[in-house]
Amino acid sequence: MxxxxxxxxxxxxxxxxxxxxxxxxxxxxxxxxxxxxxxxxxxxxxxxxxxxxxxxxxxxxxxLSPDVYYAMENSIMITLKDGSQITLSKGARLTVEKSFPSDTRDVILEGDALFKITKSKEHPFIVHGNGYRTKVLGTVFKITQTEKTFNVDLYEGKVQVVKNETPKEVFVLHPEETFSNMGSPRVVTISATNKETKKVKSATATLSFTNMPLLEAVTIVEKTYGIKINYPADQATSVISVNMENTTADNMVKFIAAQLDLNSKKNNEKTFELEE
CATH class of the missing domain: 1.20.5 (Single alpha-helices involved in coiled-coils or other helix-helix interfaces)
Structure with missing residues (x-):
């Protein structure tokens, strides 16, 4: 090669x-x-x-996302799937889960609203408000609330009001009665609903509060019955508890007096005295 x-x-x-x-x-x-x-x-x-x-x-x-209704500038009326009608006052917000209506018809309310609830014995309607639940089967009522106050005015039917912290205590309202906490989570009052035309205070009322200074307790009783209670100044910080249903102002004053070992006197229909 x-x-x-x-x-x-x-x-x-x-x-x-x-x-x-x-x-x-x-x-x-x-x-x-x-x-x-x-x-x-x-x-x-x-x-x-x-x-x-x-x-x-x-x-x-x-x-999945709940429906949220907001009355931004004016009152609005909402009709829910069950036919219930709700009028939200200005600034109020209503939250309704997508599952509505299920076994219970639950809604969450912020602010004030008027409710006209379609009747259903099987599916109670529950309004979750500021620390309270209002349960109905079918009725007309109004809820007004602020950061501290919670009020329910009942116009038709019957409602149950429950404080979230004490769910075993159930307060029942009948037509033309108002539930109020008087701006304190420790207080419950049920009295006649004030009419727009005449501000008539309740003849009987339900009150419930525990370990409250006399000064605060008297203020609540006076507002509830539209009366005036005078008492010794040195008793202002004395603590009392009340849990009475459908009682008159006379009986309420006597009950308070008995707790403080005081005498009660009725000066007139509007004025009472607690005396040592």
Whole structure:
């Protein structure tokens, strides 16, 4: 064999340079394709995640998120799925779960509202307010509340009011009666509903409070019955408790006097004295 024919001539500097540039170019092209593939895969993953997130949000809003009604500037009237009508006062907000109406018809109220509830013996209607629950089967009533006060005026039917902290204590209202905590979570009063035309105080009332200074207790009793009670100044901080249903102002004053070992005297229909 001819050695000349088998000999490979070495590359010139120019040829070696061109070959090296060609190899580098191929490597760059290959790497670029790999990066492009990764970008596409990453973009697809992000797009799929976004679509899943959007789908989840839409599903939540359509099927799980509660309906919220807000009377921003004026009173509004809402008709719920069960036919109940609720008039929200300005600034009030009502939250209704998507499951409404279920075994119980629960709503959450912030602010004031008038309720006209469709009757249902199987599905009680429960309004969750500021620390209290108002339970009805079918009736017309009004709830007014602030940060401290909670009042229920009953016009038709019957309602039950329960304080969240003491769920075993149930207070029942009948037509033209008002439940009030008088601005204190320790107080319960049930008295005749004030009419717009004549502010007549209740002849009988239900009151419940525990370990309250006489000064505060007398204020509550006076507001409930529309009376005035005078008592010795040194008794102002004496603590009393009351839990009486449908009692008159006379009996209430006598009950308070007995707890403090005082005598009670009725000066007239509106004024009472507690004396040592």
């Amino acid at each position: 001819n050695d000349k024919e088998n000999r490979i001539d070495p590359l010139s500097d120019q040829e070696a340079k061109e070959m090296w540039q060609d190899i580098l170019s191929r490597i760059r092209i290959h790497e670029a394709k790999k990066r492009k593939t990764k970008v596409i895969q990453f973009s697809c993953a992000i797009a799929a995640t976004i679509l899943l997130l959007i789908g989840g949000i839409l599903t939540y809003r359509l099927y």
